[in-house]
Structures are given as C-alpha cells and as structure tokens.
Amino acid sequence: MPGTNLTRAEAQERAAVVATQRYEVALDLTAGAERFAAVTTVHFSGTPGAATFIDLIADSVDSVDLNGEALDPEVVFADSRIQLPRLAEQNVLRIASTQRYTNTGEGLHRFVDPADGEVYLYSQFEVPDSRRMFPVFEQPDLKATFSFTITAPARWQIVSNQPTPAPVGAGTKAAAQGEDWPEQEIATWSFDPTPVMSSYITALIAGPYHVVRSELTSRDGRTIPLGVFCRESLAVHLDADYIFEKTREGFEFFEEQFDYAYPFDKYDQLFVPEYNMGAMENVGAVTFTEAYVFRSQVTDATRERRVVTILHELAHMWFGDLVTMRWWNDLWLNESFAEYMSTLGVAEATEWSDCWTTFAASEKSWAYRQDQLPSTHPIVAPIRDLEDVLVNFDGITYAKGASVLKQLVAWVGREPFMQGVHDYFVKHHHSNTELPDLLTELEARSGRDLAGWSKLWLETAGVNTLRPVFELDDDGRYASFAVAQTAHADHPTLRPHRIALGLYALDGDVLHRTQRIELDVDGELTQVPELVGTSQPALLLLNDDDLTYAKIRLDDRSLDTAAQHLGKAEDSLTRALLWGTLWDATRDGEFPASRFIDIVLAHVGSETGSTTLRTVLGQLTLASASYVSRDRRDAMLEKAAEALWTLASSAEPGSDRQFQFVKSFAQLASSDAQLDTVQAVFDGTRQLDGLAIDTDLGWELLVALAAGGRATSEQIDARLAEDRTANGNQSAAHARAALPGAEDKARAWATVFDESDQPNAIVRATAAGFTRVHDVALLEPYVTRFFDALLPVWESRSYAIAEELVEGFYPAELANEPLAVSTRAWLDDNTDAPAALRRMITEHLSGVERALRVQAADQEA
Numbered sequence: 001m002p003g004t005n006l007t008r009a010e011a012q013e014r015a016a017v018v019a020t021q022r023y024e025v026a027l028d029l030t031a032g033a034e035r036f037a038a039v040t041t042v043h044f045s046g047t048p049g050a051a052t053f054i055d056l057i058a059d060s061v062d063s064v065d066l067n068g069e070a071l072d073p074e075v076v077f078a079d080s081r082i083q084l085p086r087l088a089e090q091n092v093l094r095i096a097s098t099q100r101y102t103n104t105g106e107g108l109h110r111f112v113d114p115a116d117g118e119v120y121l122y123s124q125f126e127v128p129d130s131r132r133m134f135p136v137f138e139q140p141d142l143k144a145t146f147s148f149t150i151t152a153p154a155r156w157q158i159v160s161n162q163p164t165p166a167p168v169g170a171g172t173k174a175a176a177q178g179e180d181w182p183e184q185e186i187a188t189w190s191f192d193p194t195p196v197m198s199s200y201i202t203a204l205i206a207g208p209y210h211v212v213r214s215e216l217t218s219r220d221g222r223t224i225p226l227g228v229f230c231r232e233s234l235a236v237h238l239d240a241d242y243i244f245e246k247t248r249e250g251f252e253f254f255e256e257q258f259d260y261a262y263p264f265d266k267y268d269q270l271f272v273p274e275y276n277m278g279a280m281e282n283v284g285a286v287t288f289t290e291a292y293v294f295r296s297q298v299t300d301a302t303r304e305r306r307v308v309t310i311l312h313e314l315a316h317m318w319f320g321d322l323v324t325m326r327w328w329n330d331l332w333l334n335e336s337f338a339e340y341m342s343t344l345g346v347a348e349a350t351e352w353s354d355c356w357t358t359f360a361a362s363e364k365s366w367a368y369r370q371d372q373l374p375s376t377h378p379i380v381a382p383i384r385d386l387e388d389v390l391v392n393f394d395g396i397t398y399a400k401g402a403s404v405l406k407q408l409v410a411w412v413g414r415e416p417f418m419q420g421v422h423d424y425f426v427k428h429h430h431s432n433t434e435l436p437d438l439l440t441e442l443e444a445r446s447g448r449d450l451a452g453w454s455k456l457w458l459e460t461a462g463v464n465t466l467r468p469v470f471e472l473d474d475d476g477r478y479a480s481f482a483v484a485q486t487a488h489a490d491h492p493t494l495r496p497h498r499i500a501l502g503l504y505a506l507d508g509d510v511l512h513r514t515q516r517i518e519l520d521v522d523g524e525l526t527q528v529p530e531l532v533g534t535s536q537p538a539l540l541l542l543n544d545d546d547l548t549y550a551k552i553r554l555d556d557r558s559l560d561t562a563a564q565h566l567g568k569a570e571d572s573l574t575r576a577l578l579w580g581t582l583w584d585a586t587r588d589g590e591f592p593a594s595r596f597i598d599i600v601l602a603h604v605g606s607e608t609g610s611t612t613l614r615t616v617l618g619q620l621t622l623a624s625a626s627y628v629s630r631d632r633r634d635a636m637l638e639k640a641a642e643a644l645w646t647l648a649s650s651a652e653p654g655s656d657r658q659f660q661f662v663k664s665f666a667q668l669a670s671s672d673a674q675l676d677t678v679q680a681v682f683d684g685t686r687q688l689d690g691l692a693i694d695t696d697l698g699w700e701l702l703v704a705l706a707a708g709g710r711a712t713s714e715q716i717d718a719r720l721a722e723d724r725t726a727n728g729n730q731s732a733a734h735a736r737a738a739l740p741g742a743e744d745k746a747r748a749w750a751t752v753f754d755e756s757d758q759p760n761a762i763v764r765a766t767a768a769g770f771t772r773v774h775d776v777a778l779l780e781p782y783v784t785r786f787f788d789a790l791l792p793v794w795e796s797r798s799y800a801i802a803e804e805l806v807e808g809f810y811p812a813e814l815a816n817e818p819l820a821v822s823t824r825a826w827l828d829d830n831t832d833a834p835a836a837l838r839r840m841i842t843e844h845l846s847g848v849e850r851a852l853r854v855q856a857a858d859q860e861a
Helices: 008-017 232-237 240-258 300-316 332-349 355-371 386-390 396-412 414-428 435-446 451-457 556-568 572-587 593-606 610-627 630-650 656-668 672-683 695-707 713-722 726-738 742-753 760-770 782-796 799-808 817-829 835-860
Strands: 018-028 035-046 052-055 060-066 069-071 081-084 090-100 107-112 119-124 145-153 157-159 168-173 184-190 205-207 210-217 223-230 267-272 285-289 323-325 431-433 465-472 478-486 497-507 510-521 525-527 539-541
Touching: 008 018, 008 052, 060 081, 081 090, 090 107, 119 267, 119 285, 157 223, 210 232, 210 240, 223 232, 223 240, 240 267, 240 300, 240 332, 240 414, 267 300, 285 300, 300 332, 300 355, 300 610, 323 332, 323 414, 332 355, 332 396, 355 396, 355 572, 355 610, 386 799, 386 835, 396 414, 396 435, 396 451, 396 497, 414 431, 414 435, 435 451, 478 497, 497 556, 510 525, 510 556, 539 556, 539 572, 556 572, 556 593, 572 593, 572 610, 572 835, 593 610, 593 630, 593 835, 610 630, 610 656, 610 835, 630 656, 630 672, 630 835, 656 672, 656 695, 672 695, 695 713, 695 726, 695 760, 713 726, 726 742, 726 760, 742 760, 742 782, 760 799, 782 799, 782 817, 782 835, 799 835, 817 835
Parallel strands: 018 145, 223 267, 267 285, 323 431
Antiparallel strands: 018 035, 035 090, 052 081, 060 069, 060 090, 107 119, 119 205, 145 184, 157 205, 168 184, 210 223, 465 478, 478 525, 497 510, 497 539
C-alpha cells in the first residue's frame, strides 16, 4: 500500500497519462472546529481507457463521479489515493469529501488565539499537502488553473492567490467554528481562476486578520495591490510601512535584474501562527512565520534575516512560481536561486549592505556542516519519492546552491547571467523545467560550455579544502607558493575554484589588506608565481572576498595573527571568513576546541556584525558543551558564561552586542553565582544601562532559571497568566520542560510522546526545554526510550510532528560513546526503516562521532 508516499516513477507514469487543465474547489469553513467540507471538480485530459489516481488525505470521501459515472468511495479510496479507472480523452471528475483541520502546520492549519479566542486558518502545502485540503494530482509538473470558492464567517478576511472578490451573503449559522460559536452572518467568496500553476503554491488564509494595504507600480505600468496581514492581537507590533518599503525595493531590483515584470496580479504577505519554517512562496499570498512580527526586542541579525526572507520569497515569484521544476530533484532551481538573488538584492537594494558577510557567516556555515554529513548529496539531488524531498530542504539545496551560483556569476559574468535568466523566463513561463533548460540559456548568453561545470559542481557532493603550501627564503620571502586542494575520500571530486588571495598587514593593532591576487585553482596543486619574491605577510587568507565554496586553512603565522588580532580586522567579511576558518578546523579536530573558545572570548567583544556574532556565540556554546574534553566541560562552560557577563556589562548600553551577550550568558549560566546574576537581572535588582527586560527576554531568563533549578512550575504559571498569548504558551512549555527534576522531565516527555494532540509549536518548544540541561545525566534514561519510540512515532504522526520529535529529542547533549553505540545499534537493527528516518538518525550519529573525535583532539592538545 502506498500510504502517503509518491515515487518519482509513479509521478512520471501519471504525467504520461494525464494533463490537468483546471480545478474548481468549493470549501465550506462553517462546519465546526475539526472539519471542513470540500467539493472539487477537476477537468483533465487522459489516455482513453487508461487508469490513474488522484491524491487526497481526508476524513472521508462522500462521493466520486468520473465523467457521469458514480464510483464507490469504499472501493476506490484508500490511504491517500482515489483510483480513477477507464479514463476518457477529456475528463470531468467531481469529488465531495470531508477534510480535517490540522495543528501541525501541514494542510489547512487551525489556530485559536489565546489572547482573544479568535480562530485563524492558513494553508501550507509544500511538498505534498494541498491534498489535505482538496483532491489534487499532487506533483509539480501537472499544472492547472485553480478557482476557489470559500464559505466562511462574513467578518473574516479571505485571502488566496488571486485578488479577493466581494463576498456574497449566505445567511446566518451557529457553531460555524465550534459549538460555542453564536449564530452569525456567513458569506461566500468566489475567486477568479489563477494563472497556470502547481498545486503546492496555491493558498488559503482565512480569519479575522488585521490588514494594512498599499500598492506599487510594476515596470510594465500595472498597479500591483499590496497587503500585509497578521493576527489582530499582534497588530500593535506590526511595522507594515517598513515591510512595504523592503517589498518595493525588492520589486524594483528584481524587475530590473530579470528584465521581466512581476508576473502575477497582487502581492500579499501574511504573518501566521505556529509556522514550521520561515516563509512559503504561495503565488501572490506569501505566508511568513509571525516570529517576524516583533513584539519584543530582537537582534539585528533577526531584523536582517526578515528582510532576506522577504526578498527570498519575492524572488520565488519568478524562480519557482512562474517557472517550476518538473520534479523535486531540481528543487535547487527554486531555492538556490531565491537564496542567491535575495542576498544580492538585500546587499544592493536595502540598507543591509553587508549581507554577503551575513551569508558567509550563517548560510555557508550551514552548507559546510550539511555537506560533511554522511547524508550529503549533490545540489541536483536524487529524489526517489516524497520522503526523500521532505528531508532535502537543507543546507545543500539552499546555501551550497546559492554559493555555487555566486561563483558561476563570477565566472560567466553578471550581465550574461541575468540575460540568460531573462531568456529562461521568457521561454518557460508557466511551465516546468529541468537543469538543462537553464544551462542552455546561460550557455547561449555567456558563450561558455557549462556541462563540465555542472558535472563537477551540481552533480557531485562534498566540500573541498584549500591550504597554502610554500617555502620561504632566508629573508622571509616566498621562494615558492601553491594552493593545495583536497577532498574527502567518500567524495573525491576536485573542482575548479575562482578565488582571491588576500595579504594582510598589521598597522598598529589594525589588520588590513595590502594586496589581493585573483586566480583560478584547479587540481591537487596550483602554483601562484605572482607571490614568489613577496614577503610573507602577517596573515594570508585564501578565498578572500568569499568567491568560492570551500573550506580553507591558515598557515601557522596567519593562525597566530588571527588568534591575536582577529577582532581588529577592519573588514566584516574578512572577520567572518577567519571565524569560519577557525571553526572548520576545530570541527575537523585540527585545532583544539579549548583554544577556539579562548580566541572567541578574546575577540568576540569586538565583532560588530550581528549575524556573525550570533553564529560565533552559537559555536562557543557548542564547543563548550560538546567539543572540549569531558574533564574540562564544566569549567569551560563556567568560564565562557563568566566572560559573556563581563562582555555584556561593558558593552555599549542598548546595543545589539549587549543584548546578544546577555542572551548567551543566560544560555550558559550554570554556577550558583551566575544563576544569582540571572535572577537579579530577571527581578530587576541588577540592571544594565540600556537593557530592557521585555516580555520575551524575561521568558528567556526564566527558562535559564528553570534549567538551573531556580524556578518552579507555579512561577511559570504565574508568568503565563500575565502573557496569555501564543508566544506565552510556547515559552511556558519551554520553561516547564527545562525544569531539572526527574519528574519534570518525565512529564515533559509524556506531553508530546504519550499525547498526540499538541500543536507543532508546543512540541518544538518542549523539545528545546527538555534538552536544556546542566547535568547531562538527566538525559541518560531517555536514550532507550527515544529509540523505542522512533518507529511508532514515524508511523503514527504527520511528517512535521515526527521530524520535531526525532530532531528535537535526540539527546545529543550527552555527546558520549554510549550514545554513539546505542545509535549505531538502532541503525543496525532497523535497516528496513523508512529512508528519511534513517537519514535523520544517521546525521545524529555523525554529530556524536564528530564530537568524540574533537573531544579526543582537545584532550591531546
């Protein structure tokens, strides 16, 4: 039985039989709090006499009519499919079904606002979840038009891909969204058909959303209506004018770069609750996590990330929506391009001009980490089925792909690249493509043969490492200089790299570049004759300006210079690259974790890049907790926390650095004295100038106190009573799960493993608290329980919830050999477990094995 999966072979077979034309979908959202009714009519052509199936996940199928013939739902509906026999050349399929709202962030998600009791709905369909709302041929290459008719409470906002029509009254009804709902007016909205598009980017958002409206003029002269939406209880925090400003800057930038006007009729941006990701590129109705509506202070890194996300989703209107990959192996055609173009647009069209530094510090760090896991894969990934793609929204598909595109642009030239992209849109608009379709247009404009480049960069996995190899003469000048390239034995491909070599000198205590050489590196060893006769600089940086995708190493003198002067490098990108180089060497066991921590504590106080700072502080936490030798762990955690409090106390009042240092201090505080400080900051008896203990920072401090055994369930309940909001509920779940008593941990575990009704956001928050421990022995009893629960969880929960449980509750904090042994044993005993689940566990094992290697290296140092 197929369950809910779909293989690529099945999709190809179905596409050879069926061509979809249009959907007419009528939804009744007034049938109560758990279910809604769907009546769907599908018009499609087919191979006469052939059989196929349509996808649907439903509580029940009430009727199926194919070309006037009634089919018995009891016979044709099973798992997630409705069988369709005896197709005609032209077919009309009508299905009436009863659908279920979710609280998992998949399909049509239903949320009740604890602040005011209002109901909010939003859809999330990527990858295979439009079938949770209506029957559909759920694969990206069976495009069609979609006409939605929605019946709902008349006072609601109803948003879909097309402009919202005027509602028509449909009488009154009681219990429309639950038995306690009083009788109220009902209305029906009948939307115009969409352009031809894939089902996973259709959308429905419904509820009493607060909305702010504006408009802009596209380059082709059309007026494009704009909307920004959020829950009514968050409206006071919504900075719609700023969001409109960034949106306008993005529109102007992309339309100019692509020489192609925005291809749809309107552009709404909706901030929705309990969201599983950052955002989703539904045509003309982009949904975002409402974490981007800032009710409390956030880091500058988060503010910048919101702008990157806004432009990322806007770029998808061309890459992914106008032109869509044929199958999910070319998901990178969507995500890598959107990631590259959003970073480029933010850097050049907004005030966040250092966005490429942000990309190097955050996105590429993610890519390098992902590319060294045993589950790494080519950018153009082999995707056998839906389960494969669900775990492939990763650092390869997004960040490595964008990094490789950046290098491709440097190689072929930006103007030919953008011209080729323009031609690609003109030729393939509203259709589906594969990799050769794009390469053909880029080759035509650039005059370069990209087949070899594609084979090496897009169709092979792994990351190369570049090292300087040189000899010095008696005067300290380079007698020879070369760049050595290596690759991991499992992925031995050596690639061509366009890189810059930066030579840096100390001017007083400032580290600045004095010379830059750009060259091509290829093969195992590339000679650099330009450096022969040049005096060895204080620091030599391979891949200066971050042109290529590769790990780099420093020579001994450069390493010493970085250790002493990293914080004084005058360029933000240089600092990000140096931080990344030190971290890569630490993770690879080539540089002691204890020394990395010392360098961080010496220089992080000078770091001004907010995302770089956030990344380095996260690396400090991981190194202190899991990478130093076990006998140094507790002392190193205490040392790091102490240094962070000193940095917070001396930082500029009200600065981003002060805020980040306080948050990281609270994360690491473990000694009695440090927890006393957290308590004093929390209750206001110890204050830092410029630091406001607002709602969310207060929760973070309370979580720290809970983890340290300084808070009680009653105190958590009391704070929740003052913050009856979605964020408050999640923070309270986080804090309760962080309590260190054995009974507290057992209770937290039971709320999500033994009970199955918790929404996605609460599961996520509970996991974060459960693994927040000072004494890692608290997690030891849960190793066996975790592995015993894996298959039952995978078989009984939706993918989103199973992923939260598998990723969030793995006790990685133990970072010891017994955990590695237990993980290997599960993999050995469950060779036939679902591939996606095995991938997650294999990645966990890789993380523990790396930690053990790095601990051993630290012990030997």
